[in-house]
Amino acid sequence: MWTIIKPFFGWAFLSSIILIGLCLFVVGNLLWLAEHNKNSEQFPKHYLKGVREGVWCALTTFSTVGYGDRYPVTNFGRFVAGSWMLISLVAVTTLTAGIATTLALAFSAQTYRNLQSPSDLKGVRLVTISGSKAVEWGQYYQGRIVEVDSLSEGIRKLESNQVDGVLYSRLALEYYLYQNPQLPYGVVDFDIGTQNYSIALTQDNPLTEKLNEQIVSIDMQLRFQEFKETWFKSQLNN
Structure with a gap:
């Protein structure tokens, strides 16, 4: 209250x-x-x-x-x-x-404070993009899903109190809030699923080689970070 x-x-x-x-x-x-x-x-x-x-x-x-x-x-x-x-x-x-x-x-x-885990989505009015994977996840967790054509339309429904939240890609939501800092919203601290992204380029695109190098570099950094955390954790436990 x-x-x-x-x-x-x-x-x-x-x-x-x-x-x-x-x-x-x-x-x-x-x-x-x-x-x-x-x-x-x-x-x-x-x-x-x-x-x-x-x-x-x-x-x-x-x-x-x-x-x-x-x-x-x-x-x-x-x-x-x-x-x-x-x-x-x-x-x-x-x-x-x-x-x-x-x-x-x-x-x-x-509503934001009450969402601590995916199970809390049950019965919550959630807007998401029609045809996205978020629709399936929202239905899986028994949210009351409202489908729209764009993220901007979903935010407008949230502003007018027609829904309780927006269910969509964390990356897209964080970028939207970054572009619109005046909005009094935040992203919850839990994820409901993973989604892979891909980048499509033509065969003769000059950026292909540079992009591959960057992807390999990022992958190696992530693997090294994972190895370091695992190794140090095991050493501390011993």
Whole structure:
């Protein structure tokens, strides 16, 4: 539960609430200044009581409820109220979008933390590329698979909270996140299967020989690393 509500205690969300509170206080004061002389029945001349009614009027306007129990009658008061109405339209939309994003990220983060092994994929909504090996692996581990035509489309479904995660090649996902560092996602620490890659070249391609040399070099380095780790491990055990 704390994981879900924690984002609402973050500085980004709290600062938005504080800013809205300050705006309500300022608008409430402006309404009181404009109305307390000619409209003292609705906005009393006493500062605290008058500003209280001004803030209440600003709040009902901001929330689009508009009870109508408090309203300005002076030209300046109406100007303040009208300006606040226009600002409220943008502010409410932005705040609503922010809350929706915060909730989506909270649930996404919770799903990410709950995935510790392939068996945890059971029942999880996963998007993957149609026709890829990931479809078979997702079905094998009983995930709720959604197929799309591209990785970008899959990420968009994740952003809109239509799925819980993207199931695809680790290399492709890490490269996509590297190219899009603004995305608040990560790759889980376990693999569900291996997949071989190949490089196709024409017979007379001048890169063939260089590529073969590099592949042999990488293979030898990996074999040496494996030998070194195995040898040192056996020596330490002895």
